[in-house]
Amino acid sequence: MMALGLDYSMRYNNFMSFMKKNFGKFIFIAVLVFLPFISLADTNTNVVSDPNCKVGTICNPLAGNGINTVQDFIRIALQGAIRIGFPIIALAVIYCGFLFVSAQGNPGEIEKAKSALLYTLIGAALLLGAWAIAQFISETVRTLSLISSIC
DSSP states (O other): OHHHHHHHHHHHHHHHHHHHHHHHHHHHHHHHHHHHHHHTOOOOOOOOOOTTOOTTSOOOTTGGGTOOSHHHHHHHHHHHHHHHHHHHHHHHHHHHHHHHHHHTTOHHHHHHHHHHHHHHHHHHHHHHHHHHHHHHHHHHHHHHHHHHHHO
């Protein structure tokens, strides 16, 4: 009976050490597997091509989706980046928490967890900053075009 308990304990310890070494790989693979399902879960299948496009001419392939200007394209691209980026940032913050918990007071591991959290937060700030700058520029261009159309 005692050998069975030791065998279970040894298997558990081996499994936990395997998980500690490969947790980041599991998260990365899970994100790669489930990200297409999340990002491509659009139910809008009524894609209409540009009715003004003549045969033999180069036409805007995105015109049927309401993307007629560079501002619209940048807006849609940033919305896609934010939809993909924020779940990845959330997973990275959870992973950093796992690093803090698994450090168990080891100063080297705590420093590694702190730097991982810092880089995660810098990435989140860059993503949010890119969105804010794009919004600012888009509104400025829209305001200037309205002013020029009035004058």
